[in-house]
Amino acid sequence: MDRSDNDVAVRTTLTPRQESAPPAELFQTLRLSMLPGIGPRTLRLLLERFGTPADVLAASGEQLATVTGVGPKLIHRIRTADHHVDAARILAWCQKHDVDLLLEASGAYPASLRDLHDAPPLLFSRGTIESADQLAVAIVGTRHATSYGTRQADRLAYGLAKAGVTVVSGLARGIDAAAHEGALSAGGRTIAVLGGGLGQIYPTEHVGLADAIAADGAVVSEYRPDAKPRGGMFPQRNRLIAAMSLATLVIEAPDRSGALITARLAGEIGRDVLALPGPVTSRASRGVNQLIREGATLVQTVDDILEAIGPMGRGIVTEDDRQVRNPAELKLNDLERQVLDAIESASTPIDQVIASSGLAAHQVMATISVLEMRKLIRRISGQYVSRI
Numbered sequence: 016m017d018r019s020d021n022d023v024a025v026r027t028t029l030t031p032r033q034e035s036a037p038p039a040e041l042f043q044t045l046r047l048s049m050l051p052g053i054g055p056r057t058l059r060l061l062l063e064r065f066g067t068p069a070d071v072l073a074a075s076g077e078q079l080a081t082v083t084g085v086g087p088k089l090i091h092r093i094r095t096a097d098h099h100v101d102a103a104r105i106l107a108w109c110q111k112h113d114v115d116l117l118l119e120a121s122g123a124y125p126a127s128l129r130d131l132h133d134a135p136p137l138l139f140s141r142g143t144i145e146s147a148d149q150l151a152v153a154i155v156g157t158r159h160a161t162s163y164g165t166r167q168a169d170r171l172a173y174g175l176a177k178a179g180v181t182v183v184s185g186l187a188r189g190i191d192a193a194a195h196e197g198a199l200s201a202g203g204r205t206i207a208v209l210g211g212g213l214g215q216i217y218p219t220e221h222v223g224l225a226d227a228i229a230a231d232g233a234v235v236s237e238y239r240p241d242a243k244p245r246g247g248m249f250p251q252r253n254r255l256i257a258a259m260s261l262a263t264l265v266i267e268a269p270d271r272s273g274a275l276i277t278a279r280l281a282g283e284i285g286r287d288v289l290a291l292p293g294p295v296t297s298r299a300s301r302g303v304n305q306l307i308r309e310g311a312t313l314v315q316t317v318d319d320i321l322e323a324i325g326p327m328g329r330g331i332v333t334e335d336d337r338q339v340r341n342p343a344e345l346k347l348n349d350l351e352r353q354v355l356d357a358i359e360s361a362s363t364p365i366d367q368v369i370a371s372s373g374l375a376a377h378q379v380m381a382t383i384s385v386l387e388m389r390k391l392i393r394r395i396s397g398q399y400v401s402r403i
Contacts, residue, residue, distance in 0.1 A: 041116060041137075043068035046102040048136045049239045052089045054251075055133040060084065072096055100239075108240050113229075114213055115140045125149075130284055131258050135237035139213050141225075142233030148206060150342060151181040152289075152320060153260035153281070155253075155274040156190025156267040161299050164190055164267035167291055169197035171264065174317030176203020179345040181232065183208065183260045185252060186221050190266050190274070199227055206259065209236040210252040211244030253277040261324050261342075262287035264314065268302035275302050278311065287323055289314045321346065322390065341403070343389045350374070354382040355402070358392055362399045 047068040048058055064082050065071045071079075072093065079090045092099055109116060117124045117138045125144055128134045154172055156164060172182045172194040182198035184191040186207040198205035207228050209216070213236050216222045225234050237255065238248065253276050257263050263281035265288070268274040278288045290311040293300025307313050312323045321342040339345065347355065357363075357371035369379045383400060386392045392400050 040068070041118060042102050042106070043072060044118060044137055045105060045116065046096050046100045047071055047093070049100045049102070049105070050089075050092050050096055051099060052092060055131075055135050055237075057082075057084055057089075058136055059133070105239060108214065109139065112213070112240075113141060114240065117144070125259055127151075127260075128255065128258050131254060133254075134258075135255070138235050138237055139240060140233050140235045141213055142206075142229035142231075144206070144233050144235070145204070147179070148181045148204065148232075148259075149261075150179065150339065150345075151183050151206070151260045152324070153183040153256045153263040153277065154190065154194035155184060155256065155263060155265055155277045156303075157269060157272055157274060157299055158187050158189040158191075159269075159299065160189035160193065160267050161297065163293065163297075164299060165193040168193035168266050169200075171266070171291070171314075171317060171320065172197030172205070173201040173203075175320065176201035176205070178317060178321065178342070179203070180321075180342060181206060183256055185210065185249075185256055186216070186225060186228075186234070188218055188221075192221065192224060194266075195224060195228055199231060202231075204232045206232050207234045208252055208255045208259070209234065209238070209244075210249040212236055212238045212240040212242035214240035215243050217244045249273055250276050254280045257281035257286055258284055260286060262289050262320065264289040264291065264320065265303045265306060265311070266291045267293055267297075267299040268306075269298055270301050270305075272302050275306070278306060287312060289320060289323055291315070318343075318346075325390070341391055343391055346389075350378065351382055351385060354379055355386055355391060358386075358400055358402050360402045362395050362401050365398050365400060368400065 060082050061071045065074055076090045076094060079085050079093060117140050119134060119136050123144060127149055152175055154168055156168065168190045175182055176198040181204040182194055183206045184194045186209060195205050195207060205228055207225060211217050213234060216225050228234050253273060257277050257280040263278055263286060265274050265278050282288050288306065288311045290303045290306045291314055292307060293303055314320050314323060324342045353372050353374065354368060357368045369376050372379060387394060390403060392402050394400055
């Protein structure tokens with residue numbers, strides 16, 4: 016994956032959130048990973064061979080030549096890395112524009128990206144990425160959306176955000192923009208993943224939208240800030256959108272669409288693929304309707320999406336310190352949460368649920384029926400229940 020050789024101008028101070036990473040490690044990771052011709056896979060091979068970015072940069076040409084895919088041209092670039100990447104200037108640009116650099120090994124790095132075999136070694140991030148963002152759904156679709164598509168993207172993103180789910184998309188025109196705007200209008204969180212650098216927002220009319228997203232979520236990129244978007248960058252970007260989300264929802268996609276690439280990548284890494292059907296006469300919906308024929312889950316409502324995601328293998332902790340294992344929990348009212356909290360994963364007597372919740376028996380019995388319908392618990396017998 017090539018990267019631009021242009022440099023951005025500024026100096027080398029870490030932002031407060033970057034101070035937790037060793038400055039030398041961050042500096043060397045930035046210098047190595049931003050070299051033209053080094054993508055995540057090549058970088059991983061180099062690190063497996065030499066150990067640290069500093070060791071890679073210090074390796075001899077003969078040693079570098081032992082790594083698969085590293086030829087004379089790339090060896091020369093690595094040996095003269097400081098001529099190609101001015102890491103100090105990039106770091107200073109980031110400080111000036113409130114952009115954090117998140118190392119893969121750091122706690123601030125999105126945990127879900129580690130499922131990728133070619134996870135980026137660092138991310139440029141403007142805004143904040145929170146632990147609750149692990150509960151995320153990607154909404155993607157065509158840039159040439161119809162009014163039907165943009166309305167549905169806005170509606171579903173709004174509902175997901177209201178339910179506490181982070182909406183991930185790519186800041187493109189059409190479906191992406193509608194999804195981001197729907198989440199923002201709900202007062203929720205949304206993350207935009209760019210196919211270029213943070214200093215090269217594309218399309219340019221979305222600079223204001225990017226600012227709004229950074230204020231209530233994050234705008235992220237694996238590319239250096241001055242990298243101008245090019246065609247090959249967007250499929251790379253799409254793998255991050257898919258990996259950062261529990262499921263990818265496609266709304267309007269013609270036969271050949273980047274959204275279909277995102278859906279395929281999501282399926283390859285074990286994420287759910289969801290699709291909102293469109294009119295059979297609409298060219299914009301041919302690809303998404305075909306996804307449904309091929310086995311994607313048909314969804315129409317936010318509840319459909321939450322049900323499709325189902326229980327999460329690794330729970331997340333919400334802002335109010337609640338452990339959430341199933342997205343459907345986010346739509347429970349206080350009484351329903353009270354009953355659910357009284358039910359254990361092991362077989363739990365209903366009498367114990369009544370005693371632990373402090374509620375009347377008829378309230379508990381009615382609520383158990385609701386929780387069972389939402390597939391959060393199961394009845395083991397007439398007098399026992401357990402969490403799913």
